Amino acid sequence: MINVLGITKKYGKFKANDNITLSVGSGELAVLLGPNGAGKSTLIKSVCGLLRFDGSVTIDGHENHTTEAKRLLGYVPEFPVLYPMLTVSEHLEFIAKAYRLDAWEGKAGELLQRFELNDKKMKLGKELSKGMQQKLSVCCALLPQPKAIIMDEPLVGLDPHGIRELKTVISELRENGCALLISTHIIGSMEENWDTTYIMVKGRIQRVCRRSDLNANQSLEDVYFAITENKSQEDEL
Numbered sequence: 001m002i003n004v005l006g007i008t009k010k011y012g013k014f015k016a017n018d019n020i021t022l023s024v025g026s027g028e029l030a031v032l033l034g035p036n037g038a039g040k041s042t043l044i045k046s047v048c049g050l051l052r053f054d055g056s057v058t059i060d061g062h063e064n065h066t067t068e069a070k071r072l073l074g075y076v077p078e079f080p081v082l083y084p085m086l087t088v089s090e091h092l093e094f095i096a097k098a099y100r101l102d103a104w105e106g107k108a109g110e111l112l113q114r115f116e117l118n119d120k121k122m123k124l125g126k127e128l129s130k131g132m133q134q135k136l137s138v139c140c141a142l143l144p145q146p147k148a149i150i151m152d153e154p155l156v157g158l159d160p161h162g163i164r165e166l167k168t169v170i171s172e173l174r175e176n177g178c179a180l181l182i183s184t185h186i187i188g189s190m191e192e193n194w195d196t197t198y199i200m201v202k203g204r205i206q207r208v209c210r211r212s213d214l215n216a217n218q219s220l221e222d223v224y225f226a227i228t229e230n231k232s233q234e235d236e237l
């Protein structure tokens, strides 16, 4: 569903992403891990069509800048981007109109209920707390019921209820065949659901780890620290 082939992204001469290839199938949850500055957000923004890059990205076979790809893809950015002078309800109405959704009100109501925003419907974007903004950003991404969804550190800023709800939503999306690519620093946060983990270091995918690759005594955390700590020691030599 999400196919990334040979993405290289440079800022000036600096390669933030260096020839990255990955794919996420329907019903698959892929996790993107890596130290600060590894290039995760750059990769995510490229895949979502927000940056120019070398290489190719397709969503269900459609090049990522096409309307078809944009219809299929939901994006939760690292920092919520809301309209300060639109209310919570108006944000959802705006998304519904932009995507030309029919009978969207029920789904919108369900999302607001799940993320405890029901009593905030009339609040303006600029009046929301950081966590409320993050919750609304998630609701906006999910309203069009995308077939593929990319989230950049989605749990940051959420309260315990929000974290539990979002994890449940992620699990339901995966069960319903959505392709998910999620970056996080909380290695255990996707523990129940991850299928593949891509560990990025210095702009490259350093390791692709499938759940079945781990033996009984090994955790994803062990793999992560082995890769990232070895890499920084190698660089010091």
Ligand SMILES: Nc1ncnc2c1ncn2[C@@H]1O[C@H](COP(=O)(O)OP(=O)(O)OP(=O)(O)O)[C@@H](O)[C@H]1O
Pocket (backbone or CB within 6 Å): 011, 016, 034, 035, 036, 037, 038, 039, 040, 041, 042, 043
């Ligand atoms: N607009 C920009 N101009 C120049 N360099 C940038 C820009 N955005 C990011 N970078 C650099 O690209 C590299 C990758 O940054 P990126 O934000 O993708 O990392 P990340 O893995 O998402 O980090 P974090 O975990 O801290 O969010 C970093 O060295 C960063 O300084």
